[in-house]
Amino acid sequence: MISFDRFKDGKRYALTFSYDDGCAQDRRLVELFNKYGMKCTFNFYSKYLCNPESRGIHPEEVRPLFVDHGHEIACHAHSHPHLERMLIKDQYDELIIDRINLEKASGTIIRGLAYPFGTYNNDTFTAMDTASIVYGRTVKATNAFTLPENFKEWHPTTHHNECETAVRRFIYNVEKAPWRAGGVLYIWGHAYEFDNEKSPVQWEKFEEILSELQKRTYDIWCATNIEIYDYVNAQKQIRRSADGKTFYNPTDIDVWVAKDDEPICIGAGKTVVID
Ligand SMILES: [Zn+2]
Numbered sequence: 001m002i003s004f005d006r007f008k009d010g011k012r013y014a015l016t017f018s019y020d021d022g023c024a025q026d027r028r029l030v031e032l033f034n035k036y037g038m039k040c041t042f043n044f045y046s047k048y049l050c051n052p053e054s055r056g057i058h059p060e061e062v063r064p065l066f067v068d069h070g071h072e073i074a075c076h077a078h079s080h081p082h083l084e085r086m087l088i089k090d091q092y093d094e095l096i097i098d099r100i101n102l103e104k105a106s107g108t109i110i111r112g113l114a115y116p117f118g119t120y121n122n123d124t125f126t127a128m129d130t131a132s133i134v135y136g137r138t139v140k141a142t143n144a145f146t147l148p149e150n151f152k153e154w155h156p157t158t159h160h161n162e163c164e165t166a167v168r169r170f171i172y173n174v175e176k177a178p179w180r181a182g183g184v185l186y187i188w189g190h191a192y193e194f195d196n197e198k199s200p201v202q203w204e205k206f207e208e209i210l211s212e213l214q215k216r217t218y219d220i221w222c223a224t225n226i227e228i229y230d231y232v233n234a235q236k237q238i239r240r241s242a243d244g245k246t247f248y249n250p251t252d253i254d255v256w257v258a259k260d261d262e263p264i265c266i267g268a269g270k271t272v273v274i275d
Contacts, residue, residue, distance in 0.1 A: 010263025145183025
């Protein structure tokens with residue numbers, strides 16, 4: 001049987017992070033991600049990013065600190081509003097202005113969004129389509145490792161303050177429960193929370209968690225949000241012959257499947273016969 005349950009390089013599991021607001025502590029956080037080979041999506045709102053008075057991340061830092069190390073920059077809406085309280089045209093403006101500013105700073109094409117305050121409505125989805133934004137991250141913890149059915153409601157596994165149980169379960173699955181068919185551990189937060197003495201997960205604890213996860217990267221793909229989105233979409237586009245043996249990958253992303261638990265790559269643009 002062929003199963004479509006593998007990520008890049010045939011790995012069963014994926015790990016992604018999402019940090020909001022572009023605060024000063026992002027400078028320290030990105031160093032940690034780099035040290036442990038993790039990938040993160042940083043969600044900036046450009047009214048703050050482009051304010052020369054702010055203590056947060058500045059536009060000229062976006063490429064050298066984040067983009068050049070393989071991290072993703074995504075929208076957080078220009079002025080960090082409650083999108084669901086706005087008219088659809090104003091929601092669109094918030095998204096497109098953010099995209100324009102972030103694309104200028106990052107030199108990348110921005111396609112992701114973290115909803116400010118985690119809130120949105122149906123008009124937000126329409127505004128996202130018009131602004132060519134393909135996914136939206138909420139703040140609703142699932143405590144699960146499942147991929148979203150609808151990427152515009154991409155619920156994370158957990159906030160970092162409550163992540164320890166989920167991390168332990170995830171590591172258990174990676175090491176001891178291969179039959180659980182993999183999944184994604186998705187942790188989100190704000191880097192300034194690591195400075196809060198009342199937070200259960202501060203800098204040192206978070207570094208320990210990253211170090212424990214890094215030891216299992218033999219079966220964990222560390223990816224940004226958009227890399228996971230693009231991979232899953234490439235997987236959905238694989239064409240299969242009527243007899244079920246020939247697979248064609250029309251995308252520009254290598255896709256892995258498994259046969260009898262053995263990973264097989266269907267390379268970008270390639271046809272592969274699996275007998
Ligand atoms: Zn925010």
